[in-house]
Amino acid sequence: MIDDAMFTTVDCPVTTLATDTTCTASYTLTQVDVDSGHVANTATVTGTDPNGTDVDATDSTDTLIPAGPAITLVKTGTLNGSAAGDSIDYEFLVTNTGNVTLDSIVVDDPMFTTVDCPVTTLAPTESTTCTASYTLTQADVDAGQVDNTATVTGTDPNATDVTSTDTESVSIPAAPAITLVKTGTLNGSAAGDSIDYEFLVTNTGNVTLDGIVVDDPMFTAVDCPVTTLAPTESDCTASYTRPRPMSTPSGRQHRDGDGHRPERHRRLTPTPSRCRSRPRRRSRWSRRHAQRQQRW
Known part of the structure; x- marks a missing residue:
């Protein structure tokens, strides 16, 4: 036995x-x-x-029994909006693909101070999903994507560390847009008075806009305090003055910049009537009377 x-x-x-x-x-x-x-x-x-x-x-x-410690990491990101201040929710799927238990599991990602993992010990074939959330910056949106690499580390029973890395790239769709609202304030109602214009330029998109310029045929240049706008607002201003009419020694008025004489200063001079005097036509009796007198 x-x-x-x-x-x-x-x-x-x-x-x-x-x-x-x-x-x-x-x-x-x-x-x-x-x-x-x-x-x-x-x-x-x-x-x-x-x-x-x-x-x-x-x-x-x-x-x-030979030990075969191994671990894998799969990182995925879900975009929640495409503007600065919106977020990307990340999931880190950690799986023990070896034959020994792994302890002290931690995910390291330079984008985060800590990554939250519900468990830190995994037997073979077991998985856990760690999470973290990232807030987009304007630089991220302007770049059009967020790339980064995370690393997971676990320790086997022999105090040997095993690691795995994964890189995730999340695309951020660009949506450039701009609006212009022009308003004018009248300063008087006579030639020589001015109109102050404001051009409210708004970046209504999600990316930074450079080289901003306002073109208006009334002005040589429109003053804009900035030429680069993140998604925000800026005022551009300009002032327009209608020229005063000037008289020449001959009495003729100068025309304005458009080549037209201002209507409000155009003088209306009556045109003399072109009439001629005609001798009065005599009647038949008057002519005969005159002839008789000549005979006498």
Whole structure:
């Protein structure tokens, strides 16, 4: 009979021996066995001789189990909006792909102070999902994407670290847009008075706009305090003055910059009537009377 603490029974084909026999048993490894890296045990065999005296023998084995620590990381990002101040929610799927338990699991990402992992110990084939949220900056939006690499580290039972890295690139769609609202304030109603104009330029998109200029045919230049706008507002201003009419020595008025004489200063001079005097036409009786007088 063979006694082994690891088994309930050991199967021996015969129980009486003249020479030898081979007994067998099968043991299923536990994770504790694998984590320990070996399985050690002792068996005892007992037999009875013809005189009824028991004889026994013992033997021990220590079977090594090679450790194969491994870990993987899959990082994914979900974009929540495409403007500065919006966020990217990241998930870090950590999986123990080795054959030993891993402890002290931590995800390191330069974008975050800490990454939240619900568990820090994983048996083989187990996974956990760690999370973190990142707030977009205007530089991120202008760049059009956010790239970064995260690293996960775990420690096996032999105090050896195993790591894995993954890089995620999240695209941020650009939506450039700009609006202009022009308003004028009248300062008087005579030639020579002015109109002050304001040009409210607004960056209504999600990316920074450079080289901003307002073009208006009434002005040589429109004054804008800035030419680069993040998604915000800025005022541009200009003033327009209608020229006063000037008289020449001949009395003619100068025309304005458009080549027109201002209507309000155009003088209206009556045009003399072109009429001629005609001699009065005599009647027939008057002509005869005149002839008679000449005869006398």
